[in-house]
Amino acid sequence: MHLKYFKNEILPLKDKLFRYALSLLKNRADSEDIVQEVFMRLWQKRNDLMNIKNIEAWSMTMTRNLTLDKIKTKKREFNNLSRIDEKPNVESGTDRMIERTETIYEIKKLINSLSEKQKQVIVLRDIEGYSYQEIGEIIGIDQNLVKVTLFRARENVRKKLLKTDQYGL
Amino acid sequence: MDYKEIKALLEKYWNCETSLEEEAQLRQYFSGEEIHEDLKDFKPLFQYFKSESEISVSDGFDEKLIEKIKEKKGDGKHRYLNIYYKIAAAVILILFVITVDQRFIAVKEKATTIVQDTFEDPEKALEETKKALLLVSEKLNKGKTNIIKLSEFNKAEKVIRNKNL
Numbered sequence: 001m002h003l004k005y006f007k008n009e010i011l012p013l014k015d016k017l018f019r020y021a022l023s024l025l026k027n028r029a030d031s032e033d034i035v036q037e038v039f040m041r042l043w044q045k046r047n048d049l050m051n052i053k054n055i056e057a058w059s060m061t062m063t064r065n066l067t068l069d070k071i072k073t074k075k076r077e078f079n080n081l082s083r084i085d086e087k088p089n090v091e092s093g094t095d096r097m098i099e100r101t102e103t104i105y106e107i108k109k110l111i112n113s114l115s116e117k118q119k120q121v122i123v124l125r126d127i128e129g130y131s132y133q134e135i136g137e138i139i140g141i142d143q144n145l146v147k148v149t150l151f152r153a154r155e156n157v158r159k160k161l162l163k164t165d166q167y168g169l
Numbered sequence: 170m171d172y173k174e175i176k177a178l179l180e181k182y183w184n185c186e187t188s189l190e191e192e193a194q195l196r197q198y199f200s201g202e203e204i205h206e207d208l209k210d211f212k213p214l215f216q217y218f219k220s221e222s223e224i225s226v227s228d229g230f231d232e233k234l235i236e237k238i239k240e241k242k243g244d245g246k247h248r249y250l251n252i253y254y255k256i257a258a259a260v261i262l263i264l265f266v267i268t269v270d271q272r273f274i275a276v277k278e279k280a281t282t283i284v285q286d287t288f289e290d291p292e293k294a295l296e297e298t299k300k301a302l303l304l305v306s307e308k309l310n311k312g313k314t315n316i317i318k319l320s321e322f323n324k325a326e327k328v329i330r331n332k333n334l
Contacts, residue, residue, distance in 0.1 A: 003238065011234070015225040022224065032226055036234055043238050107217040127221045129189055151185045158183055161210055 010042055010049075013056055016128055017063045023123045024067045024116075034066050057130075060138040064120075110160050118153035125150055170198055172205045179211065 014035055021031035038059055042049065052058050111119060117139070124135045132150075136143040170178075175198055181187045182195060198204070199215030288294040 003235070003242075006238075007231075007235070011231060014230065018226045019221065019224050023221075028227070032230060035226065036230075036237070039234055040237060040241065043241065103213040104217045104220060107213045111217070123221075126192065126218045129193070131189065147185050154183055154185065157214065161214060 006043060006046065010039070010055065010059075013059055014039070016056070017059055019127065020060055020123065021063050021067045023119065023127075024064070025070060030070060031067075034063060034070060037066055038062050054134070054137065057134050057137045060124075060130075061140070064138060107161075110157060113160075114153055114156055117149055118156065121146055121149045122153045122157070170194065172207070175205070175208060179208065 017035045017038055018031055021034040022028065025031050025034070041062065042055075042059060049055055111122060114122065120139060121135060124130045124138060125132075130138070132143040132146045135146045135150075139146070141149075175195070178187065178191055178195055182192065187195070196215050196219055199208075199212050200219055204212055288297065
Protein backbone atom coordinates (compact mmCIF):
# COMPACT_ATOMS: atom_id res chain seq x y z
CA MET A 1 0.00 0.00 0.00
CA HIS A 2 1.34 3.39 -0.95
CA LEU A 3 1.24 6.50 1.19
CA LYS A 4 -1.04 8.14 -1.37
CA TYR A 5 -3.64 5.38 -1.05
CA PHE A 6 -3.30 5.52 2.72
CA LYS A 7 -3.90 9.27 2.67
CA ASN A 8 -6.94 9.01 0.39
CA GLU A 9 -8.64 5.90 1.71
CA ILE A 10 -7.65 5.42 5.33
CA LEU A 11 -6.90 8.87 6.69
CA PRO A 12 -10.47 10.20 6.12
CA LEU A 13 -11.57 7.90 8.96
CA LYS A 14 -9.71 10.12 11.41
CA ASP A 15 -12.71 12.17 12.63
CA LYS A 16 -14.89 9.11 13.21
CA LEU A 17 -12.13 7.37 15.14
CA PHE A 18 -11.41 10.56 17.06
CA ARG A 19 -15.05 11.13 18.03
CA TYR A 20 -15.37 7.55 19.21
CA ALA A 21 -12.23 7.80 21.36
CA LEU A 22 -13.38 11.20 22.64
CA SER A 23 -16.81 9.88 23.61
CA LEU A 24 -15.07 7.37 25.90
CA LEU A 25 -12.05 9.36 27.07
CA LYS A 26 -13.45 12.91 27.15
CA ASN A 27 -10.00 14.32 26.49
CA ARG A 28 -9.03 15.72 23.11
CA ALA A 29 -5.26 15.36 23.40
CA ASP A 30 -5.44 11.74 24.59
CA SER A 31 -8.02 10.91 21.92
CA GLU A 32 -5.81 12.34 19.17
CA ASP A 33 -2.89 10.28 20.49
CA ILE A 34 -5.07 7.19 20.30
CA VAL A 35 -6.09 7.93 16.70
CA GLN A 36 -2.48 8.54 15.74
CA GLU A 37 -1.51 5.22 17.29
CA VAL A 38 -4.32 3.48 15.38
CA PHE A 39 -3.07 4.97 12.08
CA MET A 40 0.53 4.00 12.85
CA ARG A 41 -0.59 0.42 13.45
CA LEU A 42 -2.68 0.46 10.28
CA TRP A 43 0.37 1.71 8.37
CA GLN A 44 2.54 -1.05 9.80
CA LYS A 45 -0.06 -3.62 8.73
CA ARG A 46 -0.67 -1.91 5.39
CA ASN A 47 0.18 -5.01 3.35
CA ASP A 48 -2.43 -7.10 5.18
CA LEU A 49 -5.18 -4.48 5.12
CA MET A 50 -6.53 -5.66 1.76
CA ASN A 51 -7.51 -8.96 3.40
CA ILE A 52 -9.69 -7.21 5.98
CA LYS A 53 -13.37 -7.13 5.04
CA ASN A 54 -14.33 -3.89 6.73
CA ILE A 55 -11.30 -1.70 7.44
CA GLU A 56 -13.47 1.00 9.01
CA ALA A 57 -15.10 -1.31 11.56
CA TRP A 58 -11.72 -2.91 12.21
CA SER A 59 -10.16 0.50 12.86
CA MET A 60 -13.03 1.45 15.17
CA THR A 61 -12.50 -1.76 17.15
CA MET A 62 -8.80 -0.97 17.46
CA THR A 63 -9.68 2.55 18.62
CA ARG A 64 -12.05 1.13 21.21
CA ASN A 65 -9.47 -1.33 22.55
CA LEU A 66 -6.69 1.24 22.76
CA THR A 67 -9.05 3.74 24.41
CA LEU A 68 -10.22 1.24 27.01
CA ASP A 69 -6.57 0.36 27.75
CA LYS A 70 -5.84 4.05 28.18
CA ILE A 71 -8.79 4.45 30.56
CA LYS A 72 -7.54 1.50 32.62
CA THR A 73 -4.03 3.01 32.83
CA LYS A 74 -5.44 6.39 33.76
CA LYS A 75 -7.60 4.88 36.48
CA ARG A 76 -4.56 3.06 37.89
CA GLU A 77 -2.50 6.25 37.79
CA PHE A 78 -5.34 8.14 39.43
CA ASN A 79 -5.52 5.58 42.23
CA ASN A 80 -1.75 5.68 42.66
CA LEU A 81 -1.90 9.45 43.07
CA SER A 82 -4.11 8.79 46.12
CA ARG A 83 -6.82 10.98 44.72
CA ILE A 84 -5.24 14.36 44.53
CA ASP A 85 -7.89 17.07 44.38
CA GLU A 86 -7.95 17.65 40.70
CA LYS A 87 -10.88 18.74 38.63
CA PRO A 88 -11.79 16.40 35.79
CA ASN A 89 -10.34 17.40 32.46
CA VAL A 90 -13.21 19.27 30.85
CA GLU A 91 -12.76 19.63 27.16
CA SER A 92 -12.74 23.28 26.29
CA GLY A 93 -12.77 22.79 22.52
CA THR A 94 -15.51 20.19 22.49
CA ASP A 95 -17.57 21.95 25.07
CA ARG A 96 -17.40 25.24 23.25
CA MET A 97 -19.02 23.56 20.30
CA ILE A 98 -21.66 21.85 22.35
CA GLU A 99 -22.44 24.72 24.64
CA ARG A 100 -24.14 26.59 21.84
CA THR A 101 -27.23 26.12 23.87
CA GLU A 102 -27.43 25.02 27.43
CA THR A 103 -30.03 22.43 26.52
CA ILE A 104 -27.61 20.61 24.26
CA TYR A 105 -25.14 20.61 27.12
CA GLU A 106 -27.81 18.99 29.27
CA ILE A 107 -28.25 16.33 26.60
CA LYS A 108 -24.53 15.65 26.68
CA LYS A 109 -24.76 15.10 30.41
CA LEU A 110 -27.77 12.88 29.89
CA ILE A 111 -25.97 10.71 27.33
CA ASN A 112 -22.93 10.50 29.61
CA SER A 113 -25.14 9.28 32.43
CA LEU A 114 -26.03 6.17 30.42
CA SER A 115 -24.19 2.91 31.04
CA GLU A 116 -20.91 2.57 29.11
CA LYS A 117 -22.38 0.05 26.65
CA GLN A 118 -25.57 2.04 26.07
CA LYS A 119 -23.55 5.17 25.49
CA GLN A 120 -21.27 3.44 23.00
CA VAL A 121 -24.20 2.00 21.06
CA ILE A 122 -26.03 5.33 20.88
CA VAL A 123 -22.83 7.13 19.78
CA LEU A 124 -22.10 4.56 17.07
CA ARG A 125 -25.69 4.56 15.78
CA ASP A 126 -27.01 8.09 16.21
CA ILE A 127 -23.80 10.03 15.72
CA GLU A 128 -21.71 7.81 13.45
CA GLY A 129 -24.56 6.10 11.59
CA TYR A 130 -23.36 2.49 11.73
CA SER A 131 -25.60 -0.51 11.06
CA TYR A 132 -26.41 -2.92 13.90
CA GLN A 133 -24.10 -5.47 12.34
CA GLU A 134 -21.19 -3.01 12.22
CA ILE A 135 -21.79 -1.90 15.81
CA GLY A 136 -21.78 -5.55 16.87
CA GLU A 137 -18.51 -6.02 15.06
CA ILE A 138 -16.93 -2.95 16.67
CA ILE A 139 -18.05 -3.67 20.22
CA GLY A 140 -17.79 -7.43 19.88
CA ILE A 141 -21.40 -8.34 20.69
CA ASP A 142 -24.25 -9.97 18.77
CA GLN A 143 -26.33 -7.59 16.64
CA ASN A 144 -29.54 -8.58 18.44
CA LEU A 145 -27.92 -7.50 21.67
CA VAL A 146 -26.94 -4.24 19.95
CA LYS A 147 -30.61 -3.62 19.16
CA VAL A 148 -31.70 -4.45 22.70
CA THR A 149 -29.01 -2.16 24.18
CA LEU A 150 -29.95 0.65 21.79
CA PHE A 151 -33.63 0.26 22.67
CA ARG A 152 -32.83 0.60 26.37
CA ALA A 153 -30.52 3.55 25.75
CA ARG A 154 -33.17 5.43 23.72
CA GLU A 155 -35.83 4.55 26.26
CA ASN A 156 -33.67 6.03 29.03
CA VAL A 157 -33.01 9.16 26.98
CA ARG A 158 -36.69 9.60 26.16
CA LYS A 159 -37.76 9.22 29.81
CA LYS A 160 -35.11 11.61 31.03
CA LEU A 161 -35.92 14.12 28.31
CA LEU A 162 -39.61 14.16 29.24
CA LYS A 163 -38.77 14.30 32.95
CA THR A 164 -36.41 17.25 32.36
CA ASP A 165 -39.18 18.99 30.50
CA GLN A 166 -41.70 18.33 33.28
CA TYR A 167 -39.46 20.14 35.74
CA GLY A 168 -39.02 22.92 33.24
CA LEU A 169 -35.24 22.46 32.95
CA MET B 170 -42.50 16.14 5.89
CA ASP B 171 -45.65 16.81 7.88
CA TYR B 172 -46.20 16.46 11.58
CA LYS B 173 -47.96 13.08 11.36
CA GLU B 174 -45.18 11.54 9.34
CA ILE B 175 -42.49 12.82 11.70
CA LYS B 176 -44.45 11.68 14.74
CA ALA B 177 -44.75 8.18 13.26
CA LEU B 178 -41.08 8.18 12.38
CA LEU B 179 -40.18 9.27 15.88
CA GLU B 180 -42.24 6.46 17.36
CA LYS B 181 -40.40 4.02 15.10
CA TYR B 182 -37.13 5.60 16.26
CA TRP B 183 -37.84 4.94 19.94
CA ASN B 184 -38.68 1.34 19.10
CA CYS B 185 -35.44 0.93 17.13
CA GLU B 186 -37.36 0.20 13.94
CA THR B 187 -36.02 3.08 11.82
CA SER B 188 -33.49 2.61 9.07
CA LEU B 189 -30.32 4.72 8.91
CA GLU B 190 -31.94 6.83 6.18
CA GLU B 191 -35.04 7.49 8.31
CA GLU B 192 -32.83 8.48 11.23
CA ALA B 193 -31.03 10.92 8.93
CA GLN B 194 -34.45 12.35 7.98
CA LEU B 195 -35.22 12.91 11.66
CA ARG B 196 -31.93 14.70 12.23
CA GLN B 197 -32.61 16.87 9.22
CA TYR B 198 -36.12 17.74 10.39
CA PHE B 199 -34.96 18.71 13.87
CA SER B 200 -32.10 20.82 12.56
CA GLY B 201 -34.67 23.02 10.78
CA GLU B 202 -36.49 26.00 12.21
CA GLU B 203 -40.11 24.92 11.82
CA ILE B 204 -40.69 22.26 14.43
CA HIS B 205 -44.13 21.32 15.64
CA GLU B 206 -44.85 22.37 19.21
CA ASP B 207 -45.49 18.75 20.34
CA LEU B 208 -42.09 17.66 19.10
CA LYS B 209 -39.98 20.50 20.48
CA ASP B 210 -38.85 18.43 23.48
CA PHE B 211 -36.80 16.22 21.22
CA LYS B 212 -35.11 18.97 19.26
CA PRO B 213 -32.02 19.25 21.53
CA LEU B 214 -31.39 15.52 21.29
CA PHE B 215 -31.13 15.54 17.51
CA GLN B 216 -29.24 18.81 17.58
CA TYR B 217 -26.78 17.19 19.94
CA PHE B 218 -26.31 14.25 17.57
CA LYS B 219 -25.68 16.66 14.73
CA SER B 220 -23.20 18.84 16.62
CA GLU B 221 -21.32 15.79 17.91
CA SER B 222 -20.99 14.43 14.39
CA GLU B 223 -19.23 17.66 13.37
CA ILE B 224 -16.37 17.35 15.89
CA SER B 225 -13.04 16.78 14.20
CA VAL B 226 -9.35 16.38 15.00
CA SER B 227 -7.16 19.45 15.46
CA ASP B 228 -5.57 21.24 12.50
CA GLY B 229 -2.18 19.85 11.60
CA PHE B 230 -3.10 16.30 12.63
CA ASP B 231 -2.50 14.94 9.11
CA GLU B 232 0.91 16.62 8.75
CA LYS B 233 2.06 15.28 12.11
CA LEU B 234 0.91 11.78 11.24
CA ILE B 235 2.45 11.75 7.75
CA GLU B 236 5.73 12.97 9.25
CA LYS B 237 5.67 10.09 11.72
CA ILE B 238 4.83 7.60 8.98
CA LYS B 239 7.72 8.86 6.84
CA GLU B 240 10.08 8.46 9.80
CA LYS B 241 8.83 4.91 10.23
CA LYS B 242 9.18 4.31 6.50
CA GLY B 243 12.87 5.22 6.76
CA ASP B 244 13.24 2.83 9.66
CA GLY B 245 11.62 0.12 7.61
CA LYS B 246 14.12 0.54 4.76
CA HIS B 247 16.97 0.39 7.20
CA ARG B 248 15.52 -2.69 8.76
CA TYR B 249 15.17 -4.46 5.42
CA LEU B 250 18.73 -3.46 4.56
CA ASN B 251 19.89 -5.06 7.77
CA ILE B 252 17.99 -8.19 6.90
CA TYR B 253 19.72 -8.32 3.51
CA TYR B 254 23.08 -7.92 5.21
CA LYS B 255 22.22 -10.75 7.55
CA ILE B 256 21.21 -12.99 4.65
CA ALA B 257 24.46 -12.19 2.80
CA ALA B 258 26.50 -12.92 5.91
CA ALA B 259 24.70 -16.23 6.40
CA VAL B 260 25.32 -17.25 2.77
CA ILE B 261 29.04 -16.39 3.03
CA LEU B 262 29.31 -18.36 6.26
CA ILE B 263 27.62 -21.39 4.72
CA LEU B 264 29.90 -21.23 1.65
CA PHE B 265 32.95 -20.93 3.91
CA VAL B 266 31.91 -23.94 5.98
CA ILE B 267 31.26 -26.00 2.84
CA THR B 268 34.67 -25.07 1.34
CA VAL B 269 36.58 -25.81 4.53
CA ASP B 270 34.74 -29.06 4.99
CA GLN B 271 35.49 -30.19 1.43
CA ARG B 272 39.18 -29.36 1.84
CA PHE B 273 39.28 -31.24 5.09
CA ILE B 274 37.68 -34.25 3.42
CA ALA B 275 40.25 -34.04 0.56
CA VAL B 276 43.18 -33.96 2.99
CA LYS B 277 41.73 -36.84 4.96
CA GLU B 278 41.29 -38.89 1.79
CA LYS B 279 44.90 -38.17 0.76
CA ALA B 280 46.18 -39.23 4.17
CA THR B 281 44.18 -42.43 4.05
CA THR B 282 45.56 -43.14 0.57
CA ILE B 283 49.18 -42.78 1.76
CA VAL B 284 48.65 -45.18 4.67
CA GLN B 285 46.83 -47.70 2.54
CA ASP B 286 49.43 -47.75 -0.22
CA THR B 287 52.57 -48.31 1.94
CA PHE B 288 52.84 -52.08 2.58
CA GLU B 289 50.79 -55.12 1.96
CA ASP B 290 53.05 -57.66 3.67
CA PRO B 291 53.03 -57.32 7.49
CA GLU B 292 56.58 -58.76 7.79
CA LYS B 293 57.95 -56.04 5.55
CA ALA B 294 55.98 -53.46 7.45
CA LEU B 295 57.52 -54.65 10.74
CA GLU B 296 61.00 -54.48 9.26
CA GLU B 297 60.43 -50.99 7.97
CA THR B 298 59.04 -49.89 11.33
CA LYS B 299 62.09 -51.32 13.12
CA LYS B 300 64.33 -49.44 10.69
CA ALA B 301 62.43 -46.22 11.36
CA LEU B 302 62.59 -46.67 15.12
CA LEU B 303 66.32 -47.47 14.92
CA LEU B 304 66.84 -44.28 13.00
CA VAL B 305 64.93 -42.33 15.61
CA SER B 306 66.93 -43.87 18.50
CA GLU B 307 70.21 -43.14 16.70
CA LYS B 308 69.23 -39.51 16.39
CA LEU B 309 68.14 -39.43 20.02
CA ASN B 310 71.49 -40.85 21.17
CA LYS B 311 73.30 -38.21 19.14
CA GLY B 312 71.28 -35.56 20.93
CA LYS B 313 71.95 -37.20 24.28
CA THR B 314 75.76 -36.88 23.90
CA ASN B 315 75.33 -33.18 23.30
CA ILE B 316 73.17 -32.92 26.41
CA ILE B 317 75.92 -34.61 28.48
CA LYS B 318 78.34 -31.96 27.18
CA LEU B 319 75.88 -29.31 28.25
CA SER B 320 75.67 -30.75 31.77
CA GLU B 321 79.48 -30.46 31.99
CA PHE B 322 79.07 -26.76 31.27
CA ASN B 323 76.52 -26.51 34.06
CA LYS B 324 78.92 -28.18 36.54
CA ALA B 325 81.69 -25.75 35.54
CA GLU B 326 79.31 -22.80 35.97
CA LYS B 327 78.38 -23.95 39.46
CA VAL B 328 82.04 -24.24 40.49
CA ILE B 329 82.75 -20.71 39.24
CA ARG B 330 79.74 -19.33 41.10
CA ASN B 331 80.79 -21.01 44.34
CA LYS B 332 84.23 -19.56 44.01
CA ASN B 333 82.88 -16.07 43.56
CA LEU B 334 80.79 -16.41 46.68
